[in-house]
Each structure stands twice: as C-alpha cells, then as structure tokens.
Amino acid sequence: MSAPAADAQLNDPVLSVDKVSVRFETREGPVVAVDDVSFGVRQGEFLSVIGPSGCGKSTLFNVIGGLLTQHQGTVSVAGETIDGPHKSIGMVFQEESTFPWRTVTDNVAFPLELVGMAKAERVERARHFIKLVGLDGFDNRHPGELSGGMRQRVSLARTLASKPKILLMDEPFAALDEQTRLLLGDKVLQIQQEIQQTTLLITHNITEAVQMSDRILVMTYRPGRVKRIVDIDLPRPRTSEIVSSEAFGRYVAQIWADLREEASRGMREAEDQVLHHQGAES
Amino acid sequence: MADTGRLRSTAVGAPGWVSPVTLLRVVIILTFLAVWEFLSHSGWLYRDVVPSLVRIAAALVDLLTHGEYYFNLGVTAAEIGLALAIGGSLGIVVGIVLGANRFLTKAYEPYLYYLGPTPKIIFFPIIIMWCGVGPESKVALGALSCFFPLALSVAAGMRQIDKVLIRVGKSFRANSWQMVMKIYLPAMRHPLINGVRLGFGFALIGTLLAETKLSNMGIGFLIINAYSTFDMPRMYAMLIVLFVLSIGANALIGRLGGIESIKRR
Amino acid sequence: MNGGAGAAGTTVAKGSSQAGGRHRDDRLHKALPTLVGIASVIGFFLVAELLIQFGVLNRFIIPPPSQILGSFGRVITEEHVFSRFLLTATECLTAGVMITVIGVAVGVAMHRFKLFQQACETWAAALASAPMVLCYPLFLVIFGRSAWTMIIMGFVSGLPPVILKTIEGMAGIRKVLINVGRSFNLTRSQQFWKIQFPAALPSIFIGVRLGLIFALINIVGTEFLINFGGLGQLIEDLAERYDLPGTYAAVCFVILVSILFFMALEKAERWLIRAD
Numbered sequence: 044m045s046a047p048a049a050d051a052q053l054n055d056p057v058l059s060v061d062k063v064s065v066r067f068e069t070r071e072g073p074v075v076a077v078d079d080v081s082f083g084v085r086q087g088e089f090l091s092v093i094g095p096s097g098c099g100k101s102t103l104f105n106v107i108g109g110l111l112t113q114h115q116g117t118v119s120v121a122g123e124t125i126d127g128p129h130k131s132i133g134m135v136f137q138e139e140s141t142f143p144w145r146t147v148t149d150n151v152a153f154p155l156e157l158v159g160m161a162k163a164e165r166v167e168r169a170r171h172f173i174k175l176v177g178l179d180g181f182d183n184r185h186p187g188e189l190s191g192g193m194r195q196r197v198s199l200a201r202t203l204a205s206k207p208k209i210l211l212m213d214e215p216f217a218a219l220d221e222q223t224r225l226l227l228g229d230k231v232l233q234i235q236q237e238i239q240q241t242t243l244l245i246t247h248n249i250t251e252a253v254q255m256s257d258r259i260l261v262m263t264y265r266p267g268r269v270k271r272i273v274d275i276d277l278p279r280p281r282t283s284e285i286v287s288s289e290a291f292g293r294y295v296a297q298i299w300a301d302l303r304e305e306a307s308r309g310m311r312e313a314e315d316q317v318l319h320h321q322g323a324e325s
Numbered sequence: 326m327a328d329t330g331r332l333r334s335t336a337v338g339a340p341g342w343v344s345p346v347t348l349l350r351v352v353i354i355l356t357f358l359a360v361w362e363f364l365s366h367s368g369w370l371y372r373d374v375v376p377s378l379v380r381i382a383a384a385l386v387d388l389l390t391h392g393e394y395y396f397n398l399g400v401t402a403a404e405i406g407l408a409l410a411i412g413g414s415l416g417i418v419v420g421i422v423l424g425a426n427r428f429l430t431k432a433y434e435p436y437l438y439y440l441g442p443t444p445k446i447i448f449f450p451i452i453i454m455w456c457g458v459g460p461e462s463k464v465a466l467g468a469l470s471c472f473f474p475l476a477l478s479v480a481a482g483m484r485q486i487d488k489v490l491i492r493v494g495k496s497f498r499a500n501s502w503q504m505v506m507k508i509y510l511p512a513m514r515h516p517l518i519n520g521v522r523l524g525f526g527f528a529l530i531g532t533l534l535a536e537t538k539l540s541n542m543g544i545g546f547l548i549i550n551a552y553s554t555f556d557m558p559r560m561y562a563m564l565i566v567l568f569v570l571s572i573g574a575n576a577l578i579g580r581l582g583g584i585e586s587i588k589r590r
Numbered sequence: 591m592n593g594g595a596g597a598a599g600t601t602v603a604k605g606s607s608q609a610g611g612r613h614r615d616d617r618l619h620k621a622l623p624t625l626v627g628i629a630s631v632i633g634f635f636l637v638a639e640l641l642i643q644f645g646v647l648n649r650f651i652i653p654p655p656s657q658i659l660g661s662f663g664r665v666i667t668e669e670h671v672f673s674r675f676l677l678t679a680t681e682c683l684t685a686g687v688m689i690t691v692i693g694v695a696v697g698v699a700m701h702r703f704k705l706f707q708q709a710c711e712t713w714a715a716a717l718a719s720a721p722m723v724l725c726y727p728l729f730l731v732i733f734g735r736s737a738w739t740m741i742i743m744g745f746v747s748g749l750p751p752v753i754l755k756t757i758e759g760m761a762g763i764r765k766v767l768i769n770v771g772r773s774f775n776l777t778r779s780q781q782f783w784k785i786q787f788p789a790a791l792p793s794i795f796i797g798v799r800l801g802l803i804f805a806l807i808n809i810v811g812t813e814f815l816i817n818f819g820g821l822g823q824l825i826e827d828l829a830e831r832y833d834l835p836g837t838y839a840a841v842c843f844v845i846l847v848s849i850l851f852f853m854a855l856e857k858a859e860r861w862l863i864r865a866d
Binding site for chain 3: 345346349350353370373374428429430431432433435436439440442443444446447448449450451453454455522526529530533534537538545548549551552557560564567568571572575576
Binding site for chain 1: 487489490492493495496497498499503507508511512514
C-alpha cells in the first residue's frame with residue numbers, strides 16, 4: 044500500500060487524500076465509516092475506489108467533494124486544503140440529479156450561470172459539452188423527456204462544463220440497466236481519454252472499474268481502510284470490448300478475490316445485526 | 326399529469342358533434358335555470374329571494390354599464406393584490422426559513438399549523454384599532470389570511486425538495502441567494518403555486534368579509550349595501566360577477582403551474 | 591470537533607453502558623425545539639407587556655397581556671361563554687354531519703356515474719375556490735337571523751372538499767384490491783362496503799377535515815358578521831363596547847377553542863384510521 048502512495052507523492056498528485064478518518068454517532072454507538080485513508084490522484088489519471096456496500100465509499104465521496112466536513116485528516120486539491128465544495132472538483136451524483144424545470148442546455152449551463160458568465164458564451168459552452176456526451180439535438184428538451192441514461196449524461200455534461208480539475212463520480216451508473224451501463228461506460232472512457240480528464244470514480248462494480256481505470260483502490264468493509272491499490276496495465280485507448288480479453292479477466296479475478304472477503308464479512312455482520320436487533324426487541 | 330390526461334380524453338371524446346359530457350352539462354344548467362325561474366314565479370318563497378332570471382340579467386347589465394361598479398372593483402382588486410403581495414411574500418420567506426431548518430420547524434411550525442385554520446375575521450376588531458376603518462384594515466386582514474397557507478405550503482414544499490438537487494447546488498458552490506432563486510423556488514414550484522392559489526382564496530375572503538363588515542367602498546360594501554336595501558337582483562348579479570372573476574383568477578394561477586408541468590413532460 | 595470524535599472513537603466498547611445517559615440526552619434533545627418555541631411565545635408576551643408598561647406601545651390600542659389574562663375570567667363568567675361555545679359547537683357539528691353524509695354520498699354517486707363526474711367535478715372544484723361566504727346575505731334572507739343561517743353557511747363552504755376528496759379516494763383505490771374482491775366473488779354491495787369504502791376512507795377523512803375547517807371558519811365568521819349567536823358574536827359584542835382587554839381575551843379564547851378543535855380532529859382521524 045505504501046509503495047504506490049509514495050509513487051503518487053513523487054508524481055505530485057492533483058488530489059491528495061491524507062490520513063482521512065470519519066466517524067458517525069449512531070443510535071448503536073459511534074461507527075467508524077472511513078479509517079485512515081491516504082492516496083493521491085495524478086494529473087490525467089483515472090482512479091477507481093471500489094469496495095463492498097457499507098465500506099464508506101460514499102462518505103469518502105462527500106468528504107472529497109467538500110459536502111461533509113466533519114472528518115480528520117486533510118484532502119487537498121493542487122495544494123489547497125478542502126473545507127467545503129471546491130471549484131476544482133466537479134461532482135456527479137448517483138441519484139437522478141438533473142433539474143426537471145430546466146432544458147438540457149440550461150441544465151448544463153447551470154454552473155456557468157452561477158459564476159455570472161454571459162448568456163451567449165455559456166450557451167455556446169453548454170452546447171459543446173452536450174455534444175461531447177452525445178446529446179446534440181436534445182438541447183431544448185426537458186429531462187422528463189429523456190431516458191435515465193440520457194439524464195445521467197446531462198449531469199455529466201453539467202459537471203464537465205464547470206471545467207473541474209478533477210471529475211468525482213459516485214456510482215453514476217448504479218441506477219441504470221446493464222447494457223446502458225456498459226455503453227455509458229464507453230462514453231465516459233472516450234470523453235476521459237479525449238479531454239485527459241483526471242477522474243476519481245467511486246463504484247462497487249468490478250467490471251466497470253477495471254474497464255476504465257489506471258489504478259483501482261480496494262477498500263475494506265467497515266471500518267473503510269485501503270486494502271490494496273492495483274495498477275491496471277491495459278492498453279489505451281480502451282472500449283468495452285476489452286471486457287473479453289484475458290488480461291481483463293485476470294484483473295477482475297484478482298480484485299474479486301480481495302473484495303469477496305470484504306463483501307462476505309459485510310454480509311455476515313449485517314445479518315448479525317438483524318439477529319441482534321430482533322433479540323433485543325423480543 | 327393525470328388531470329391533463331383526463332381532460333384530454335374528455336376532449337377527444339367529442340367526435341365532431343357534441344360530447345355526452347357537454348350535453349349533460351347543458352342539461353344540468355338548463356334544468357337549474359328552469360327550476361329557478363319556476364320558483365321565482367311560484368310565490369312559494371319570500372319576495373325576491375329567488376328573483377326572475379330576467380331581472381338578474383337586467384341587474385347584471387345595469388351593473389356592468391356603470392362606472393361606479395368598476396371603481397369599487399378596482400378598490401377591492403387593489404386591496405387583494407396588496408394583501409397577497411405583503412402576506413404572500415412574508416409567508417414565502419417564513420416558509421423557506423422554516424423549511425430549511427429542522428430545529429425552527431419543530432419549535433414554531435405547530436403554532437402556524439394550528440393558527441392557520443382559525444377564522445381570521447375574528448381579528449378584525451383588533452385590526453380596526455391598529456389600522457383604522459379605511460382600506461388599510463382590509464389589506465391587513467387579507468394579508469393575515471393568506472400568510473398562513475402560503476407559509477405552511479412553502480415549508481412543506483421545502484421539505485419535499487429532492488436532497489440531491491441541494492447537494493448539486495452546493496457542489497457548484499451556489500451562494501444562499503442563488504440556492505433560493507435557482508434551486509429552492511423552482512424545485513418547489515408546484516407546492517408554491519398551490520400555496521399562492523390557496524393564499525389568493527384566503528386573501529379574497531378576508532378582504533371581502535372585512536369590506537362587508539365595515540367600509541364605504543369595494544365590492545363587499547356594494548354587496549352588503551344591496552342586501553340592506555333588499556335589491557336582490559343586484560346582489561345576485563354582483564355575486565355572479567365575483568364568482569366568475571375569482572374562479573377565473575384561480576384557474577389562471579393554476580395554469581401558470583400547469584403549462585410548466587406539461588412542457589416538462 | 592476532532593477531539594470529540596477521537597474520544598468517541600475510543601469509547602466504542604463503553605457505548606452500551608452509557609446507553610441510559612444517552613437516552614436522557616436524547617429526550618432533552620427532542621424536547622429542546624418545543625421548549626424554545628414555548629419560551630419565545632412567553633418571551634413575546636413579556637416584551638409586549640414591557641413595551642406597553644413603558645408606554646412605547648399605546649395601551650389604548652394594545653392592552654397589556656397581564657390585563658388580557660386578568661379579564662379572561664370575567665369574560666368567561668359574565669358573557670355566557672359556555673352556552674355560546676355550545677351553540678357554535680352544535681352549529682359546527684350539524685354542518686359537519688351534513689357535509690359528511692351528503693358529501694360522501696354525492697362523491698360516491700359521482701364516482702359511480704362517470705358521465706356525471708366528468709360533467710360536474712370541475713364545477714365542484716371551482717365552487718371550492720369561490721368565496722362562498724359572500725353568500726351569507728342570501729342565507730340571511732332565506733333563514734333569517736337563526737342558527738340555520740350559520741349551519742347552511744358552514745354546509746355550503748365545507749361540502750366541495752368532501753365531494754372532491756371522496757372522488758379522489760374512490761378513484762385512487764389500487765386495482766389489485768378490486769381484483770382481490772372479484773376473486774372472492776363479492777357482490778356489488780360487498781365490494782363497496784368491504785373493499786372500496788375502507789380503501790377510500792383515509793382520503794375521505796382528509797376531505798371531512800378540510801370541510802370541517804372551512805365550516806368552522808365560515809360559521810364563526812358569519813356569527814361575527816351578522817352579530818348573532820355564538821363565539822363570533824362574543825368578539826363583536828365586546829368590541830362594540832370598547833372593552834379592549836375583553837375583546838383580546840375573547841379573540842384568544844376563540845383561537846384556543848379552534849386549536850383544541852383541530853387537535854381533537856387530528857387525534858380522531860388518526861385513531862379512526864388506525865382502528866380500521
């Protein structure tokens with residue numbers, strides 16, 4: 044674990060997460076969601092954080108995005124410590140997050156509107172990113188008229204339009220069906236390679252992570268720690284066709300071996316908790 | 326959405342000729358008018374309680390051709406508009422503040438919730454002492470009446486906003502003003518418009534009741550004046566115009582929300 | 591913050607033994623907003639009292655709260671508050687029974703005869719938004735200065751929401767419940783009493799509650815306007831006598847009564863729906 048972390052330091056990471064821990068107070072007592080997590084994301088790199096449900100991935104997402112500030116340790120972007128949402132970080136959420144009352148163009152132009160960009164300019168830039176995600180022709184539609192996959196692409200374009208140094212995504216395809224998910228993964232990969240977008244993807248899907256990443260950070264089940272960082276040496280540019288290659292299969296198997304342990308521990312603990320609860324109630 | 330679907334299906338049901346729905350409506354209206362006219366000539370009811378349709382129509386024409394009526398209509402409309410502007414904007418602000426803060430909701434919303442439906446007209450004697458007997462007191466009662474429904478529906482609307490939209494706004498570093506104008510208000514446009522509709526209804530009733538109680542101008546004054554001189558046809562004529570206007574205004578406010586939701590789909 | 595979180599992290603094992611203490615904290619934490627609410631209401635009256643005592647506010651416009659509180663007893667004993675309250679309550683109750691029986695019946699009928707519903711539902715909705723209370727002179731002519739004017743006033747203003755919500759409830763029944771009924775070969779009346787009506791009940795209750803609220807507003811309002819009968823007249827009476835503290839006390843009394851009324855209504859609704 045320490046070797047790649049040191050490596051990242053050498054390469055001067057754009058985003059560095061340093062000894063971050065998060066604890067929550069719950070009714071059952073305090074829960075350590077994220078425990079002493081450190082890693083860096085280099086310029087132009089695609090890094091995925093993978094882990095079983097309940098490993099604190101989403102907590103980490105909120106901490107890096109600056110939406111959750113009650114944590115120990117520091118997160119910094121290009122040397123600046125984060126203590127709230129930072130302009131260099133663009134977030135794409137897991138949930139449906141387009142504004143139903145705005146057209147596609149107005150949705151994508153939203154971050155530009157906030158910083159007071161002139162209308163003509165922001166429409167032009169919005170159009171560029173709408174085209175980039177492959178939605179040209181839908182500029183004046185409302186999200187209600189689009190499919191789930193298209194809406195998620197609108198969210199992606201909206202975040203890209205703010206030109207973040209780092210694109211931060213929390214399971215952006217989780218709510219989509221398998222085929223849409225693969226195709227959309229292709230799209231993200233293509234865009235990322237085209238504009239050299241530094242990206243941090245949070246996911247629980249191994250195929251998705253291997254298909255897109257340069258490195259994958261595997262997290263343990265509660266408390267969420269860094270279990271291993273795996274370098275993915277697959278040729279670029281990639282598409283979803285890589286899924287059928289032998290090397291791909293090896294990576295998937297390797298990560299699943301790591302993850303299975305954590306996931307089954309998670310499942311056991313969840314079951315225990317249910318039993319415990321029933322015992323306490325009766 | 327379901328509403329528009331239903332409306333459309335009834336409209337589509339009219340193949341060239343008249344649809345059964347329209348036919349039934351016409352039949353009901355004609356029956357009602359016929360019974361009315363019959364009652365007016367039967368002499369069963371006290372004189373003029375049910376005046377002949379002809380006399381009501383004449384009163385209506387008489388009403389609409391005199392400038393005096395329009396002056397009073399203008400007074401009432403201005404009072405209601407001002408009441409809605411004052412009470413409504415206060416209600417929206419209070420609703421946003423309450424809806425955004427769980428602590429304040431728990432501390433103060435019960436008071437709003439239970440004060441909301443109490444009849445506001447009972448405050449009128451107090452309001453007269455504060456604001457005098459002129460139009461100001463009518464505006465004050467109207468504003469008081471529409472404050473509660475608006476504050477309550479905006480607070481409820483705030484809580485219904487999809488949390489992820491708020492996180493999106495924060496992640497793009499929107500300031501408080503931008504959050505309110507670009508996220509909160511548009512995200513709760515449906516409960517908001519519903520609240521404005523309710524608020525309008527309450528402001529209307531509050532203002533008009535205050536006028537009937539004590540005033541020397543406005544529609545409420547004209548109506549109670551017609552009653553005290555027992556000019557029933559004129560009273561009916563004014564009630565008809567008033568109902569048509571208020572139902573129309575209500576539909577118009579609703580339409581503001583309706584168009585938007587159709588465009589969205 | 592960080593220190594606190596760190597300390598919490600090390601006391602995981604002790605968590606269960608501290609549960610008792612945390613519960614007490616929880617309770618205080620839960621009651622705090624309510625306490626703040628009550629405190630600010632009391633604070634508001636205290637500030638008003640002080641401002642009036644020091645002459646910042648004119649005591650001939652706003653009597654000090656202490657004086658209002660003092661005249662409460664006088665108003666209750668001298669002004670036959672109890673019989674007035676009974677009169678208003680009876681009017682409300684009568685109107686309430688009328689809107690429930692007639693409103694639900696009309697709603698069910700409109701749901702059954704679709705054509706009738708298509709023709710008239712929008713009318714009912716329009717009437718709900720029209721200022722029916724302005725018709726009070728009309729009922730005054732028909733019923734004279736009697737309780738029936740108030741009851742009918744409450745009835746016409748409370749009827750539309752009951753009709754609309756009954757239709758909504760009947761139309762909103764899940765299709766599968768109807769099919770369950772069919773699968774048991776229920777007769778038409780069994781289908782109605784065992785499936786449709788109970789399923790529509792929550793919506794009907796909302797309608798009845800709305801109807802009762804409108805009825806109460808209009809009944810008290812009309813009492814005040816025509817200076818007749820119950821609680822509404824009480825305020826008008828005292829105001830005409832320029833009995834300022836009395837007027838304020840009466841207003842407070844009516845507010846209290848209506849708050850209790852709505853609370854009872856809420857409790858009843860919850861109880862009835864749960865018992866279902």
